[in-house]
Amino acid sequence: MSPATSKERFLIKNGTRLTPVHISQIAYFYTRDKFQYIKTCDNKDLIIDKHLDEIEGRVESKTFFRVNRQFIINYHHIDKIHTWFNGKLKVFVQPASHDDIIVSRLKTADFKKWLGE
Numbered sequence: 001m002s003p004a005t006s007k008e009r010f011l012i013k014n015g016t017r018l019t020p021v022h023i024s025q026i027a028y029f030y031t032r033d034k035f036q037y038i039k040t041c042d043n044k045d046l047i048i049d050k051h052l053d054e055i056e057g058r059v060e061s062k063t064f065f066r067v068n069r070q071f072i073i074n075y076h077h078i079d080k081i082h083t084w085f086n087g088k089l090k091v092f093v094q095p096a097s098h099d100d101i102i103v104s105r106l107k108t109a110d111f112k113k114w115l116g117e
Contacts, residue, residue: 006060010038012046021046027077027095029055031070041077043095065114067091067103
């Protein structure tokens, strides 16, 4: 998505309160137990009422990458990457995720290209 049309912030509902979260404060988006979350740079898990498919289309592709069905990660929060089984990659992020972040074999080439290889 082009920078001109990407979102700069997401609105989080917490009871009757609405809290804006700036895109620079987002380490990654993830889904778990049928809920979608934002993991913030300061390690908070915030529920967001948008599906990852919708989020993927609204964030800047230079900064965020959809590595699998569960995660959209921010380039600036990748800690390290290990080769994994059968041509897959395992990504470690900061703050750490609850679940392993595995890049599928089919997405590995695009992911490496996105990283700048």
